[in-house]
Amino acid sequence: xxxxxxxxxxxxxxxGALGASLVDWTSGLALxxxxxxxxxxxxxxxxxxxxxxxxxxxxxxxxxxxxxxAEAGDAAGEAARPDPPVEDLIISNHDxxxxxxxxxxxxxxxxxxxxxxxxxxxxxxxxxIRLGEMAGRLVLG
Amino acid sequence: MTVVRTTPPPRLPVRNKTTADxxxxxxxxxxxxxxxxxxxxxxxxxxxxxxxxADGHVVHAESPLAPGLDVLLTTHGTLDAESWRQAxxxxxxxxxxxxxxxxxxxxxxxxLELCHLGALYDAAYFALAPSxxxxxxxxxxxxxxxxxxxxPVAAVERETLRRRELLxxxxxxxxxxxxxxxxxxxxxAPAVPPRQAAVLTLVDGARSAPDIARELxxxxxxxxxxxxxxxxxxxxxxxxxxxxxxxxxxxxxLPVVTDPDITLLKRLRDALExx
Numbered sequence: 001x002x003x004x005x006x007x008x009x010x011x012x013x014x015x016g017a018l019g020a021s022l023v024d025w026t027s028g029l030a031l032x033x034x035x036x037x038x039x040x041x042x043x044x045x046x047x048x049x050x051x052x053x054x055x056x057x058x059x060x061x062x063x064x065x066x067x068x069x070a071e072a073g074d075a076a077g078e079a080a081r082p083d084p085p086v087e088d089l090i091i092s093n094h095d096x097x098x099x100x101x102x103x104x105x106x107x108x109x110x111x112x113x114x115x116x117x118x119x120x121x122x123x124x125x126x127x128x129i130r131l132g133e134m135a136g137r138l139v140l141g
Numbered sequence: 142m143t144v145v146r147t148t149p150p151p152r153l154p155v156r157n158k159t160t161a162d163x164x165x166x167x168x169x170x171x172x173x174x175x176x177x178x179x180x181x182x183x184x185x186x187x188x189x190x191x192x193x194x195a196d197g198h199v200v201h202a203e204s205p206l207a208p209g210l211d212v213l214l215t216t217h218g219t220l221d222a223e224s225w226r227q228a229x230x231x232x233x234x235x236x237x238x239x240x241x242x243x244x245x246x247x248x249x250x251x252x253l254e255l256c257h258l259g260a261l262y263d264a265a266y267f268a269l270a271p272s273x274x275x276x277x278x279x280x281x282x283x284x285x286x287x288x289x290x291x292x293p294v295a296a297v298e299r300e301t302l303r304r305r306e307l308l309x310x311x312x313x314x315x316x317x318x319x320x321x322x323x324x325x326x327x328x329x330a331p332a333v334p335p336r337q338a339a340v341l342t343l344v345d346g347a348r349s350a351p352d353i354a355r356e357l358x359x360x361x362x363x364x365x366x367x368x369x370x371x372x373x374x375x376x377x378x379x380x381x382x383x384x385x386x387x388x389x390x391x392x393x394x395l396p397v398v399t400d401p402d403i404t405l406l407k408r409l410r411d412a413l414e415x416x
């Protein structure tokens with residue numbers, strides 16, 4: 001059963017991984033960090049990535065239907081639907097990728113995994129699949 | 142040639158690394174910094190909450206304003222209340238409740254760490270709020286939860302300051318933070334994001350933000366972020382007699398003039414008429 005650090009270290013074993021963190025997108029707090037930070041400061045990059053994640057999780061263009069279900073107090077619908085409906089965000093730079101993966105939890109939370117990947121060595125498709133598995137294992141064991 | 146001079150834009154704020162790394166610079170609690178420096182173990186009781194220290198690190202925090210770890214874990218059925226109660230009862234100095242829950246496979250390490258950090262930073266935010274009374278420290282007593290994920294004092298202080306600033310940026314008036322909340326009567330309310338909608342449905346004129354947080358099994362700070370957003374959007378308002386009423390101010394009595402300067406008044410009148 002992995003904890004936060006084990007999960008981040010596992011992410012760092014992916015080819016091309018430069019840095020990884022677990023961030024709360026409501027507060028912008030980095031709950032755990034491993035490796036290098038984009039921009040050199042884990043706390044600052046966590047706060048900035050959190051802004052982006054929050055937008056993706058809240059805007060109806062990206063998360064359709066979620067608002068309506070919550071508004072109606074549809075408990076059954078809410079339980080069946082992962083929160084938020086967005087799975088991950090991918091940002092491509094000229095030399096690196098950022099992969100933001102939302103962590104679905106059975107308790108109330110707003111966290112995502114942030115993986116920073118060198119473009120030359122990284123495999124985006126593999127990283128996306130593996131990060132999704134890690135996000136699941138982080139809370140399910 | 143006319144040169145148009147404009148005022149230069151204000152410099153963007155840049156966090157000063159050297160001061161940010163010195164916990165003493167934050168000035169949140171000088172006592173807490175001293176305890177961190179001497180790697181103290183014990184309990185710091187402040188006006189709005191309690192911090193538990195072990196070897197100068199924060200291992201747990203509690204506040205009457207923040208839902209406890211048990212609430213975060215049990216509200217949505219991640220852990221059943223009975224398992225929590227059993228672990229709390231059986232916990233001793235060698236086996237903390239956290240360890241017992243993990244060993245019995247009631248929760249996963251990741252779940253426990255996430256909820257624990259959520260509860261810790263949330264309660265610490267209120268515990269470190271400005272207070273009028275000084276804090277008290279008792280050496281040597283740990284917390285029955287046991288160590289889950291200790292956090293340096295400096296990190297807790299930095300995060301608390303950052304959270305204050307975050308709330309202030311969203312909506313600068315803290316009046317709605319503790320008061321019962323009321324939905325403002327708007328014809329057609331604009332759609333709000335799901336997590337804000339969950340808060341909004343519990344706004345009923347009686348519950349305050351900490352009450353809503355407890356009901357949702359969500360940290361109070363996270364609820365405050367949504368409450369301030371909803372307040373800024375004009376959808377929610379504090380349901381309370383606004384602000385402590387200032388005593389009706391008595392109008393300043395008119396100055397008693399015994400010797401009006403008649404000559405000056407006449408000259409003034411003459412000058413005005415001559416215009």
